[in-house]
Amino acid sequence: MSEPAADIIGIDLGTTNSVAAYCDESGPRVLTHEGAGPLIPSVVRYEAGPRGEVRVQVGEGAKAGATDAPRQTVSSVKRLMGRSLSDVGADLAYLSYGVVAGERGTCRVLVPLEDGRELILSPEEVSARVLETVRAVAAGALGREVKRAVVTVPAYFDDAQRQATRTAGRLAGIEVVRIVPEPTAAALAYGLGLERAAGRNAGESVVAVYDLGGGTFDVSILRLTPSPDPGEPYYFEVLATSGDTRLGGDDIDHLLMELFRTEIGAKVGAGEGLELPPQTRRQLGALAEGVKIRLSEHEEAPVRIDLGGGAVYERTITRAELEAMIEPLVLRTLAACDAALRDAAAKHSGLAVSAVVMVGGSTRIPLVRRRVGEHFGLEPYTALNPDLVVALGASVQASILSGARRGALLLDVIPLSLGIETVGGAVAKIIPRNAMVPATATEMFSTSVDGQTSIRLSVYQGEREMAQDCRKLGEFTLRGLPPMPAGVPQVQVKFMVDANGVLSVSAVERRSGKRASLQVVPNHGLTHDEVERIERESLKHAREDMARHRVVDLVANGRLDLKWIEDGLRRVGGLLEPDYLAQMRSAADTLRTLTDRAHADWRSVNPDTLHEAKETLDRLSVRMHEIAIAQSLKGSQTDAGA
Ligand code: AMP
Secondary structure, three states, X not given: OOOHHHOOEEEEEOXXXXXXXXXXOOEEEEOOOOOOOOOEEOEEEEEEOOOOOEEEEEOHHHHHOOOOOHHHEEXXXXXXXXXXXXXXXXXXXXXXXXXXXXXXXXXXXXXXXXOOOEEEEOHHHHHHHHHHHHHHHHHHHHOOOOOEEEEXXXXXXXXXXXXXXXXXXXXXXXXXXXXXXXXXXXXXXXXXXXXXXXXXXXXXXXEEEEEEOOOOEEXXXXXXXXXXXXXXXXXXEEEEEEEEOOOOHHHHHHHHHHHHHHHHHHHOOOHHXXXXXXHHHHHHHHHHHHHHHXXXXXXXXXXXXXXXXXXXXXXXXXXXXXXXHHHHHHHHHHHHHHHHHHXXXXXXXXXXXXXXXXXXXHHHOHHHHHHHHHHHOOOXXXXXXXXXXXXXXXXXXXXXXXXXXXXXXXXXXXXOOEEEEOHHHEEEEEEXXXXXXXXXXXXXXXXXXXXXXXXXXXXXXXXXXXXXXXXEEEEEEEOOOOOOOOOOOOEEEEEEEOOOOOEEEEEEEOOOOOEEEEEEOOOOOOOHHHHHHHHHHHHHHHHHHHHHHHHHHHHHHHHHHHHHHHHHHHHHHHHOOHHXXXXXXXXXXXXXXXXXXXHHOHHHOOHHHHHHHHHHHHHHHHHHHHHHHHHHHHHHHHHHHO
16 A cells, blocks of 8 residues: 555646646546546636735636736746746737746746836746646645645746746645656656556557647657656656647638638628627637537537628538548648657657557547547547547656556556447447457447448446446447338447557448547546446356346347338238238237337346247248349349339
């Protein structure tokens, strides 16, 4: 047992948001407290209190007030950390607050209080306020004091910037036990570099970390060398970095805003030069971001703005339109990737990237994922929330430093079966428990309803037979299928668990080639005890679960049979001998009654009786199907002749 005093948390001290995380035996998790989300805005607002004291507000509250008090609200202070005023130069134009020179050319933040006083603060002091809040959130979540942390910084931070980060920690009462580059943390969150700790032989490898956030883009190429030191199971070296400090999701929002502004201008007869008041611009910005985010999930997004006086701006924007608009932006990031790869190759001959890790909210955009995947020729890692992955990785490093069981961070076998939900709520297991990692398995599925143009796939983990008794890992939708009769589409579902325990599930409909995929880390949040409990439960319920699974599958298949038979009878019923027709009808009625009863309550039907009824109907229907096929062949010959 490690002592709580040895607790070390991970902190992603971000430009826009900060996040705290903690890693124990069940893997890394983000810390939240009192209903707030995991993202703590890195924003600090200073105010004069009634008794002359200085009041400080941090996080959501400070961010919300930023428009009212721009000069008292300090955001993006990370851009100033450890830099001289001359270094910061161009960045100043983007800050709403004052920055002045301190001693030896350093930066100081200048905050004019309402009562006429002026505060002159070092970036470290401002940053410490953010860290204090992060520390309080972590302490609240863990229920104990937090004094030590691993803090992440951008890979390109120099010594002065790293030192400033340590100082900020100290001012916040936190001992910064290690500074870790953000890309290294992201790789650690996925277990990269921990193979040795898990007793696996791992050679040297190269990892690319692609980080596209709201305002900045960074790419880093890391070299991972196995280290002989068990206390330091990995050794990452940043071979090269590249990027653009002014490129990110905000630029996409601007492109959409410009589109709306121009089209609204045309609509109201103001042409290109439509001027919008700041309030309206902000609203349009929020709308644009909403549309962008919707298009990451959906194929189209409706936009409707009431322009007043009966005029309405209304249009639908499709994902394809957005993709065409942002393609040049994505290409710029890929050019930066190439630049970083070239620099890295100069240091490391024969360089071959073996994993790509995605970081930053904008990597949720499907086009970004697709292009990055194509560019590196690798499926990028997207299983972890791209806004939290850096903090999660910092906590993994923290747990290593605090001497946590390192082997627990990576597994050699899949502890619980993985599968997908099928019609009726049963789970089809695709990778069985105790399969060795890496593991791959494929299975074919189809639809249960005619003309279905999308299929929702829900991924489950567990040993029980019904989805409701298993742990849901995620879901995704295969869209854009051409309408086909039930049972005709051929959907190939592939499960792949890689050496780091990351599960990729992909579904492809064979005929249309439509595909969709999902990535998750199944073992995060799962302790050894829980795995054992789940196993015990599955044994306890095994018999009943099996019976239920069987009934559910029989109902689904029986209904599909009934549908085909009804279709057949409608088309060729008149051509069948009356006796045979009566037999068919009676067998179909029997099966229908049984499936309906079983659907309402699976226990009310003996699975063997249900099976028998289905088999009887299947056997009987062969003749009808033959006649139906003969009819349709004749029909198609006549069509061809006409
Ligand atoms: P970060 O700086 O990493 O927090 O990233 C924030 C950026 O990610 C903002 O520009 C968001 O609009 C963008 N973002 C967040 N979620 C999505 C999404 N689902 N699709 C597209 N962009 C997103």
